[in-house]
Amino acid sequence: xxxxxxxxxxxxxxxxxxxxxxxxxxxxxxxxxxxxxxxxxxxxxxxxxxxxxxxxxxxxxxxxxxxxxxxxxxxxxxxxxxxxxxxxxxxxxxxxxxxxxxxxxxxxxxxxxxxxxxxxxxxxxxxxxxxxxxxxxxxxxxxxxxxxxxxxxxxxxxxxxxxxxxxxxxxxxxxxxxxxxxxxxxxxxxxxxxxxxxxxxxxxxxxxxxxxxxxxxxxxxxxxxxxxxxxxxxxxxxxxxxxxxxxxxxxxxxxxxxxxxxxxxxxxxxxxxxxxxxxxxxxxxxxxxxxxxxxxxxxxxxxxxxxxxxxxxxxxxxxxxxxxxxxxxxxxxxxxxxxxxxxxxxxxxxxxxxxxxxxxxxxxxxxxxxxx
Amino acid sequence: xxxxxxxxxxxxxxxxxxxxxxxxxxxxxxxxxxxxxxxxxxxxxxxxxxxxxxxxxxxxxxxxxxxxxxxxxxxxxxxxxxxxxxxxxxxxxxxxxxxxxxxxxxxxxxxxxxxxxxxxxxxxxxxxxxxxxxxxxxxxxxxxxxxxxxxxxxxxxxxxxxxxxxxxxxxxxxxxxxxxxxxxxxxxxxxxxxxxxxxxxxxxxxxxxxxxxxxxxxxxxxxxxxxxxxxxxxxxxxxxxxxxxxxxxxxxxxxxxxxxxxxxxxxxxxxxxxxxxxxxxxxxxxxxxxxxxxxxxxxxxxxxxxxxxxxxxxxxxxxxxxxxxxxxxxxxxxxxxxxxxxxxxxxxxxxxxxxxxxxxxxxxxxxxxxxx
Numbered sequence: 001x002x003x004x005x006x007x008x009x010x011x012x013x014x015x016x017x018x019x020x021x022x023x024x025x026x027x028x029x030x031x032x033x034x035x036x037x038x039x040x041x042x043x044x045x046x047x048x049x050x051x052x053x054x055x056x057x058x059x060x061x062x063x064x065x066x067x068x069x070x071x072x073x074x075x076x077x078x079x080x081x082x083x084x085x086x087x088x089x090x091x092x093x094x095x096x097x098x099x100x101x102x103x104x105x106x107x108x109x110x111x112x113x114x115x116x117x118x119x120x121x122x123x124x125x126x127x128x129x130x131x132x133x134x135x136x137x138x139x140x141x142x143x144x145x146x147x148x149x150x151x152x153x154x155x156x157x158x159x160x161x162x163x164x165x166x167x168x169x170x171x172x173x174x175x176x177x178x179x180x181x182x183x184x185x186x187x188x189x190x191x192x193x194x195x196x197x198x199x200x201x202x203x204x205x206x207x208x209x210x211x212x213x214x215x216x217x218x219x220x221x222x223x224x225x226x227x228x229x230x231x232x233x234x235x236x237x238x239x240x241x242x243x244x245x246x247x248x249x250x251x252x253x254x255x256x257x258x259x260x261x262x263x264x265x266x267x268x269x270x271x272x273x274x275x276x277x278x279x280x281x282x283x284x285x286x287x288x289x290x291x292x293x294x295x296x297x298x299x300x301x302x303x304x305x306x307x308x309x310x311x312x313x314x315x316x317x318x319x320x321x322x323x324x325x326x327x328x329x330x331x332x333x334x335x336x337x338x339x340x341x342x343x344x345x346x347x348x349x350x351x352x353x354x355x356x357x358x359x360x361x362x363x364x365x366x367x368x369x370x371x372x
Numbered sequence: 373x374x375x376x377x378x379x380x381x382x383x384x385x386x387x388x389x390x391x392x393x394x395x396x397x398x399x400x401x402x403x404x405x406x407x408x409x410x411x412x413x414x415x416x417x418x419x420x421x422x423x424x425x426x427x428x429x430x431x432x433x434x435x436x437x438x439x440x441x442x443x444x445x446x447x448x449x450x451x452x453x454x455x456x457x458x459x460x461x462x463x464x465x466x467x468x469x470x471x472x473x474x475x476x477x478x479x480x481x482x483x484x485x486x487x488x489x490x491x492x493x494x495x496x497x498x499x500x501x502x503x504x505x506x507x508x509x510x511x512x513x514x515x516x517x518x519x520x521x522x523x524x525x526x527x528x529x530x531x532x533x534x535x536x537x538x539x540x541x542x543x544x545x546x547x548x549x550x551x552x553x554x555x556x557x558x559x560x561x562x563x564x565x566x567x568x569x570x571x572x573x574x575x576x577x578x579x580x581x582x583x584x585x586x587x588x589x590x591x592x593x594x595x596x597x598x599x600x601x602x603x604x605x606x607x608x609x610x611x612x613x614x615x616x617x618x619x620x621x622x623x624x625x626x627x628x629x630x631x632x633x634x635x636x637x638x639x640x641x642x643x644x645x646x647x648x649x650x651x652x653x654x655x656x657x658x659x660x661x662x663x664x665x666x667x668x669x670x671x672x673x674x675x676x677x678x679x680x681x682x683x684x685x686x687x688x689x690x691x692x693x694x695x696x697x698x699x700x701x702x703x704x705x706x707x708x709x710x711x712x713x714x715x716x717x718x719x720x721x722x723x724x725x726x727x728x729x730x731x732x733x734x735x736x737x738x739x740x741x742x743x744x
Contacts, residue, residue, distance in 0.1 A: 085451070087551060087552065087553030087555070087558070088451055088453070088553040088554050088555030088558075089552060089553065089554070102552065103552055104494065104552065105469045105482075105485035105486070105488075105489060105494075105552070106482055106485065107482055107485055107486045107489075108485070108486075108489055108494065141494075145494075153560070255446070259661065259663075260663050261661065261663045264661075272449075274560065275451070275559075275560055275561065275562060276447075276449060276560070276561055276562070276563070277438075277561070278449075281449070299449070
């Protein structure tokens, strides 16, 4: 039985590599004309590494994943920071003690800092729903402030909802970080591949047991390969000709612009939680510390996904959508007896890059390819 | 009946476009030799986009207006800030908590911040008349300070009045902003057209149902077009040969200067509320973030409007002036049975750009051109 991997993103490349190193022959099928999936990046004429599908920052606490990927790249020691334009000022996101210092007058900021550290402890990430329950008027003022200025409009833009449609429980996830740590991630290992994600994934796929066919849609080969062992990282609804309707996703469109100046903004990512229709602006030269008199940015717009018209990015978490995904997987297993699913699209789960690779390790253990 | 639009500014262009898209033929008459009215801008030899009639910053909370204009331009994500030279220091205008920090010693600033936030709440814009009524000596000191240093001389320059002629109620509008938000506007959508306002308005007017005749005064065509449907955006007194006397306006004169340096001042607009005769200086390269070793600024002088000698800018709000405007409109409707009025001059109202376009939408709904 042949091993067929559908999709040459980070999940597909990892599964292909592990199979190949276990002595299996693997054929990787990729519909796009390039490898690396949504991790795809390229160096433009100014030497700036642009992430075609939006900013990707690698971060993990999983040593196995880090060690595995580090065989295929060295890393630029980048620590990600996100600023948000809140009442006209660029403040650290998630909202933390430094954000409080920037936004509020000093006496008020000091009082909030004292109350937060006393009540929740320095270093806690406190969901604003918990903050609101504190019943202290200052802390609940802060919770309301963050809800209104950081969360509300951003979320309506990100998910295409009206404010009144947003379930209050969703706010539970928005934290205030009782810390002066401005980093977006606190993971042990963080970095950007020195030669880009595409080069890292290319190295993963360079193995004598692996062949890669880009520009090849699954439907072109599905009859030939139906009985093989299939590792499917694509959309499960497309696999079954969308027979039960579309699995919903959010999509993103990017307005890429090159400016004739050294920097556009003071951080790689600036969120716009109150203004405009784009959710954020990414500036790519920060990721590898590239020196250039020009700079490339992308304005990022969240939009509805329409099959065949744009790219699916984010699965939309809901019980109904999970049930539809399950139904599709069950039907697919009838049609393809040796199929398994992985990746952000295949599993219909919003994996970070490290989680996608960790999922591959787990799957390879389930399948006996790696030792348990 | 033909549709005649008098004036090719943002109001005239919007009305022409909406009519054209409804299938109507439209003829736009413009006395000046260029379109775009007071929004007119041009790129100079250094690539700096200069606003010929003074700084224009687009800002709105009206999604319909934003979406409409966004069909004709992309936007540079600019957030407007104004600084004022107050006691020799550049401080944020409107006066806010950061201005207080800059102007007063630390202990006093802290006390004022605490009193403002406690009494009015963080985030409030408190008119200084309300501030004075607080009867707290520190808050009324602050109210007096802002009145004397930020409001008084600026207003005499702006409106050509002596200090004693200024109605105290006018001060009610001058706020202190209990916030650290330095932006001049808090609207959701803000930006500058990437290729300038003129290009945006040119795109609006480019439609097969629209013809535009610049350099054509209304009086040249009025006999021919008297019975047509007229959308009039010009001065209503001129339309009636100023038969009841002049409608008063304030005018502005600009002293444009190019300097051989990167920047002239640290923000796009610096107000001079205490010094000199000009009201403010605009520096144009900020609006599109233009990189150049030169910079263009304009010193802005407010002056009386004289018919035929300078341009009318600001209608002067008063009951007598509104009555005169009404009288002119009534007479005009006798002479031109199918006329309606819009725009800053036509309505004799100080519209921002977005309000001018919103007015067009309302008018098109009243006329059944757009659905209610």
